[in-house]
Amino acid sequence: MVNSSILGLSENQIENPIHIVSEEDLNKIGTLSLGESLDGLLGIASSDYGSAVGQPVIRGLSGPRVKVLENGLVVRDVSGIGSDHQNDVELSNVQQIEVVRGPMSLLYSNGALGGIVNVVDNSIATKDLSEQKINLGVEHNSVNDGKVHNINFSDNIQDINLSLSYAHSNFNNFEIPAEAVIHEEGDDDEEKDHMPNSDSKSSAYKAGFSVVEDWGYFGLSFKNIENLYGIPFHGDHDDEDVDEDEHEEERIFSATDSDTINLKGSYLVSGDLLNQIDYFYSNTDYSLIEGHIGGEDDGKKTTFTNDAKEYGTILDISSDDSLTQKFVIRSMDEDTAILGDEAFMNSVQSEETSIGYYLAKQFSSVHLDFGVRRDEVNRKSLIGSTAYDKDLDLTSYVMGLCYELNAMTDFNISIGSVERAPSSVEMFMNGKHAAINRFEKGNPNLQSEEAQNIDLSLNFDNDGVYGSVNFYQNDIDNYIYLKDSSNTISGTIVANYLQKDAELEGYEIQFGTKMDFYNGSLDLSIGRDQVEGTFANGENIPRILPARVIYSLSYEEDSLSVDLGLTNVKPQNDIGAGETATAGYEMLDLSIGQSFAVEGVENFRVILFANNLLDEIARNHSSIVKNELPLPGKNIGLKLAIQL
Numbered sequence: 001m002v003n004s005s006i007l008g009l010s011e012n013q014i015e016n017p018i019h020i021v022s023e024e025d026l027n028k029i030g031t032l033s034l035g036e037s038l039d040g041l042l043g044i045a046s047s048d049y050g051s052a053v054g055q056p057v058i059r060g061l062s063g064p065r066v067k068v069l070e071n072g073l074v075v076r077d078v079s080g081i082g083s084d085h086q087n088d089v090e091l092s093n094v095q096q097i098e099v100v101r102g103p104m105s106l107l108y109s110n111g112a113l114g115g116i117v118n119v120v121d122n123s124i125a126t127k128d129l130s131e132q133k134i135n136l137g138v139e140h141n142s143v144n145d146g147k148v149h150n151i152n153f154s155d156n157i158q159d160i161n162l163s164l165s166y167a168h169s170n171f172n173n174f175e176i177p178a179e180a181v182i183h184e185e186g187d188d189d190e191e192k193d194h195m196p197n198s199d200s201k202s203s204a205y206k207a208g209f210s211v212v213e214d215w216g217y218f219g220l221s222f223k224n225i226e227n228l229y230g231i232p233f234h235g236d237h238d239d240e241d242v243d244e245d246e247h248e249e250e251r252i253f254s255a256t257d258s259d260t261i262n263l264k265g266s267y268l269v270s271g272d273l274l275n276q277i278d279y280f281y282s283n284t285d286y287s288l289i290e291g292h293i294g295g296e297d298d299g300k301k302t303t304f305t306n307d308a309k310e311y312g313t314i315l316d317i318s319s320d321d322s323l324t325q326k327f328v329i330r331s332m333d334e335d336t337a338i339l340g341d342e343a344f345m346n347s348v349q350s351e352e353t354s355i356g357y358y359l360a361k362q363f364s365s366v367h368l369d370f371g372v373r374r375d376e377v378n379r380k381s382l383i384g385s386t387a388y389d390k391d392l393d394l395t396s397y398v399m400g401l402c403y404e405l406n407a408m409t410d411f412n413i414s415i416g417s418v419e420r421a422p423s424s425v426e427m428f429m430n431g432k433h434a435a436i437n438r439f440e441k442g443n444p445n446l447q448s449e450e451a452q453n454i455d456l457s458l459n460f461d462n463d464g465v466y467g468s469v470n471f472y473q474n475d476i477d478n479y480i481y482l483k484d485s486s487n488t489i490s491g492t493i494v495a496n497y498l499q500k501d502a503e504l505e506g507y508e509i510q511f512g513t514k515m516d517f518y519n520g521s522l523d524l525s526i527g528r529d530q531v532e533g534t535f536a537n538g539e540n541i542p543r544i545l546p547a548r549v550i551y552s553l554s555y556e557e558d559s560l561s562v563d564l565g566l567t568n569v570k571p572q573n574d575i576g577a578g579e580t581a582t583a584g585y586e587m588l589d590l591s592i593g594q595s596f597a598v599e600g601v602e603n604f605r606v607i608l609f610a611n612n613l614l615d616e617i618a619r620n621h622s623s624i625v626k627n628e629l630p631l632p633g634k635n636i637g638l639k640l641a642i643q644l
Helices: 023-027 034-038 103-107 244-249 424-428
Strands: 018-022 044-048 054-058 066-070 096-100 115-120 133-141 146-157 160-171 200-213 216-230 251-268 276-293 301-316 323-340 348-363 366-383 386-404 409-420 430-433 438-441 449-462 465-489 492-517 520-535 548-557 560-569 585-596 603-611 635-643
Touching (some): 018 023, 018 034, 023 096, 034 044, 034 096, 034 115, 054 066, 054 115, 103 386, 348 424, 366 424, 386 424, 438 465
Parallel strands (some): 066 115, 438 492
Antiparallel strands (some): 018 096, 096 115, 133 635, 146 160, 251 276, 276 301, 301 323, 323 348, 348 366, 386 409, 409 449, 430 438, 449 465, 465 492, 492 520, 520 548, 548 560
């Protein structure tokens, strides 16, 4: 049974909307971005910028409204500065990925109106490892002639839990279906069978150790990730004064380098009031260099940096098994800078201090969850020569109730109010952002967003027949969005960060059945999700996800597994100002895994996977460059997973 690492509960014990994607499920698919790895889960999608970048979208909310964590600590990268920037995570050696909403999530991050995505590995083991594990992986993808290899080692040596991992990937430009690129009117470009400058390379190292004793545990981990990937679209390419031949010779790329040190521990207290003290410290040194090779901009370079420190503690004052109470105190210092030829924002210094409280209580057939959090946020920067020093105070709370109607059915309701401070970009951006071909202007006087949310869900599981029905409504005061104006600067449209009250509402419905079939078990399900987003004046929020119907078939027999999924993505015609409609498509994916007995090997598994088997022209409506960057075409992949 899969457990949530931050909630400490099994998946069927959690009252709030959540997905837990296991290591086994991740191994069934090829190497993908974080967003694409979760795309297809009900309520979850990806906002892509080519295959190298895919940021998660939860119920229509993305960017700074969705917080990405690694082992419960916020990932400090520059993905919030641009849609062409990756989430700084490596997925080759993870135990699971958790998507969490509700009261408990308030202990781990502020401003997560959409929810949190927590990537979990065992680099800092909280329990002694019982055996040595060595895992090897090799993978090949046809759509981009992609190659991946990784190795992971873990063992308990002299009472020290040790974890080491290395992963390397190399993907060339990916193939696209015929006529997949939408050209501007009058554009005579030849049709492409691949997406130029969509290649990527990645190397990731991670090492960790921990000591586990009767008093608790103490651990330390170090992670280094280096990525190099092409930027397949750049706003400067729309400049009519620049010869097309110069664009063909130009390569625009991003190169990232990050070092992250995490310290985590727990101390068990034999006291009447305090039971346990969890503590943590994280130090991130992140940089992204965007450079130009060839063309008239040859040699241009822009550097994005993020230096961040976060530390805090969680105090467990639970009185018994039926009552859980925790306090959290967190502090974060972050310096974000953009330097170089295309810098569009001055350096921003951010400080955050938080205190939170969580309570869970079991009353016979009713389970209560409650979380409250207070945040004090300070941001300092310049716009032109004007200095700004802004303080923002936030208060958030969420309460959830679970009613066990009978042994097979439960009903859940969650209500809350979550506040989010404007991000550094939303406040202080002031320059041309070529990745979206806009001159963006922030507003240092933006107010905090406040989301009033209600979730209703009904879940049942009876004799192999299961289902869930979720309805939600999210009223967001002072919703922050980017809107094009009628003004231009040097021929580039000026886009301003504005605020307007908004409402998002939607549902997720799934029904399925499990049955014995031949010599194994068969699981069939159908699900549908839909979200609608409008401003108070009735206008549509830009880039809201279209409705989807998801069909799934899974068969398991001894060492064989077969998974077939079909996602029917509906057209999106409810568009915001300046948007274009997006056609629907059907995405058919297949995975077949078989384990073989090999002498001297614990497990030798061969996985054949296929993505977009129908070679559909597909584009994510949530992507700001959906017309220029369609999703990859048909991909056939082979993966070998070896456990020694």
